[in-house]
Amino acid sequence: MTDYARVERAALCDDFLRLGPDAPTLCDGWTAADLAAHLVVRERRPDGAIGIVLPAAAGHTQKLMDKLKSGDWPGLVQKVRSGPPKWSPTAIPAVDEKVNLLEFFVHHEDLLRGDPSTWTPRELSxxxxxxxxxGLAGMAALSLRSVPVGVVAAPDRLGRRNLHSPKDGHGSVVLTGPLADIVLVLFGRPRTDAVTVDGADADVATFEGLKLGM
Known part of the structure; x- marks a missing residue:
C-alpha cells in the first residue's frame, strides 16, 4: 500500500526548494517559510502544536516558528522532508496516512496557488x-461539525458523497468541480470559480457565509 501522505510530503518539499522561502501561499500572511515552520512545529513540538488550536498559546508557537525561519532554508525543508520523529504515532505509516495526507495535500495546494500569475492546476494521479x-469524509466531519446545512461533495469523475447531514430544518448544498478545489473549500480556503455550490438559495447563502477550517 502506497503511503500517499509521504508522496505529498516529498512533492511539497520539492516545491518548497523550487519556489523559495519567500513564495506566497494561500495561508493568510504566510510565506513558504512560515508554512514549513508550521509543519515542523506541528509534527515535532507538542508544546508548540497546542498554539495552533489554542489562541492563548499562539505566542509560544510563533516564537518556535520564528526561530526555525531564522535558520537555513534547505535545512528547514529537510526537517519537513525527514518526517515525524520516531516517538510520534504518525511514524506508523497507516496513522500517517490518516492524519497527514489531507494536511500535506492542502498545504501543497496552498503553496502552488500562492501566486495566481504562475499557478496552473496540477494533474492528480x-x-x-x-x-x-x-480520506475526505473523516476530515470533513471536523470542519463541518457545527454547520447547519448538509454538504454533499461531487468532484469530477469521482462520484458523489454525503459529507454532512443537515440540521434544524435546513437542506443540503452540493459542491461540484475539481477535487482539489472542493477540498480547499472544506478546509476554509476561498472558493474558486471552478467550484459550484448548488441548493436552495437560503442554504447556499448559509454555506457561503460560513468560516470553515480545521
Whole structure:
C-alpha cells in the first residue's frame, strides 16, 4: 500500500526548494517559510502544536516558528522532508496516512496557488485522487461539525458523497468541480470559480457565509 501522505510530503518539499522561502501561499500572511515552520512545529513540538488550536498559546508557537525561519532554508525543508520523529504515532505509516495526507495535500495546494500569475492546476494521479477522496469524509466531519446545512461533495469523475447531514430544518448544498478545489473549500480556503455550490438559495447563502477550517 502506497503511503500517499509521504508522496505529498516529498512533492511539497520539492516545491518548497523550487519556489523559495519567500513564495506566497494561500495561508493568510504566510510565506513558504512560515508554512514549513508550521509543519515542523506541528509534527515535532507538542508544546508548540497546542498554539495552533489554542489562541492563548499562539505566542509560544510563533516564537518556535520564528526561530526555525531564522535558520537555513534547505535545512528547514529537510526537517519537513525527514518526517515525524520516531516517538510520534504518525511514524506508523497507516496513522500517517490518516492524519497527514489531507494536511500535506492542502498545504501543497496552498503553496502552488500562492501566486495566481504562475499557478496552473496540477494533474492528480488517479491513485492519489482516490486516496484523497477516501480520506475526505473523516476530515470533513471536523470542519463541518457545527454547520447547519448538509454538504454533499461531487468532484469530477469521482462520484458523489454525503459529507454532512443537515440540521434544524435546513437542506443540503452540493459542491461540484475539481477535487482539489472542493477540498480547499472544506478546509476554509476561498472558493474558486471552478467550484459550484448548488441548493436552495437560503442554504447556499448559509454555506457561503460560513468560516470553515480545521
Amino acid at each position: 488517479p491513485d492519489l485522487a482516490d486516496a484523497v477522496w477516501a
